[in-house]
Amino acid sequence: MNLVKYEIQKSDTLESIANKHNVSVEELVDFHNQNSGMTNVIIGDTLPIHLKFVIVSKELVKKQKKKKIKDGEKPSFDKKARYRCEQVNTTKINGDLVQFVEQKFQYLLKIDTVDGLGYVNREDYLKKITPPVMLNVLDFIEETDKIKHNILFTLDENGKLEKILNRKQLNENWKKYKKEKLNSNPFIIELNKTNEKAVQEIVNLGDTQFSSNADNEEEYRKDFFYFICLNQYIVKDDIKTEEFKYLSTIVPPNIVPLILRYDKITEENQLLTVRMVAEYDLSQQLEKEIINQYNNLHRPTIGFSYTQYKLIFRATIEIDTETKLVKKASIKLRESIADNIENECSYNIKQLENYTPDEGI
Numbered sequence: 001m002n003l004v005k006y007e008i009q010k011s012d013t014l015e016s017i018a019n020k021h022n023v024s025v026e027e028l029v030d031f032h033n034q035n036s037g038m039t040n041v042i043i044g045d046t047l048p049i050h051l052k053f054v055i056v057s058k059e060l061v062k063k064q065k066k067k068k069i070k071d072g073e074k075p076s077f078d079k080k081a082r083y084r085c086e087q088v089n090t091t092k093i094n095g096d097l098v099q100f101v102e103q104k105f106q107y108l109l110k111i112d113t114v115d116g117l118g119y120v121n122r123e124d125y126l127k128k129i130t131p132p133v134m135l136n137v138l139d140f141i142e143e144t145d146k147i148k149h150n151i152l153f154t155l156d157e158n159g160k161l162e163k164i165l166n167r168k169q170l171n172e173n174w175k176k177y178k179k180e181k182l183n184s185n186p187f188i189i190e191l192n193k194t195n196e197k198a199v200q201e202i203v204n205l206g207d208t209q210f211s212s213n214a215d216n217e218e219e220y221r222k223d224f225f226y227f228i229c230l231n232q233y234i235v236k237d238d239i240k241t242e243e244f245k246y247l248s249t250i251v252p253p254n255i256v257p258l259i260l261r262y263d264k265i266t267e268e269n270q271l272l273t274v275r276m277v278a279e280y281d282l283s284q285q286l287e288k289e290i291i292n293q294y295n296n297l298h299r300p301t302i303g304f305s306y307t308q309y310k311l312i313f314r315a316t317i318e319i320d321t322e323t324k325l326v327k328k329a330s331i332k333l334r335e336s337i338a339d340n341i342e343n344e345c346s347y348n349i350k351q352l353e354n355y356t357p358d359e360g361i
Helices: 014-020 025-034 058-062 132-148 167-180 186-194 196-209 217-221 224-229 284-297
Strands: 003-007 053-057 079-093 096-112 117-130 150-155 161-164 242-247 255-268 271-280 309-320 326-337 341-351
Touching (some): 079 224, 132 186, 161 217, 217 224, 224 326, 224 341, 255 309
Antiparallel strands (some): 079 096, 242 255, 255 271, 309 326
């Protein structure tokens, strides 16, 4: 359908909604009335008290210029949600479990699909790891991810994160952390005792990642939360097959090209269920590189020779057809050199029922 359902906010007026969508009040009301039932028409110049959504023309909005966020300006968003996510990673060697990591996250997500803006803030992070010797590493990651996952960005035509807009803020937050907290982190303290060079390399990576001219949007897009919650279905009715470059976790830095197929399973009661499945076909050159990397990284400790590379990826996503926001999703990713080493990740996303307004962006 060629329309957008804008959820009315507490402070909205017809004029403010029209300004937000860069259309006139007359254009806004005319299109809404043509595409709503009799009980939801707008008469006069005020919003009916019972009205929850205003229907806006996609085509008309596309003809307008998107807003530009100026320095110091506070953007507004018409779609907001909080999510709880759980990620479990396991590694098996010769069928025996050698590592288990459980992480839980809470995110705040705000989207304005009309002006093509988004905001994400990771609010909470819980973790559990076996063996526990690696816990300090996750503590360090938690601190730096607080900086990393607090971003304002533009959305591209496919609903994906396009360009981060608040890099100056990220850079300032990193500098403050580096000055006040970095050297008191237990992981950095221990690493300084044995490998000062490695600490400097970590600092250099942070300086690059959080620099004002960094170009690492692709890193965000591949994070499961952004990958699922910022995707085609938040802006499009027709979901198309797409290409995806997967960075191997078993034989890095090899990249396995995937074809992601989206299948609509059901659509009822304002809920669309989509299944996503990945297909891949290794070229002879890529498999040769995978074999070489397996022999370098794993064969000395595993002992057994290379067998066969396997990758399984599938996801099920439920989307609210009114808000276009993800309600819940589950992902399963398993990468292996058959019978030798296996990495598996399961990731679950659930939108919280209660949204609490925040004082952030």
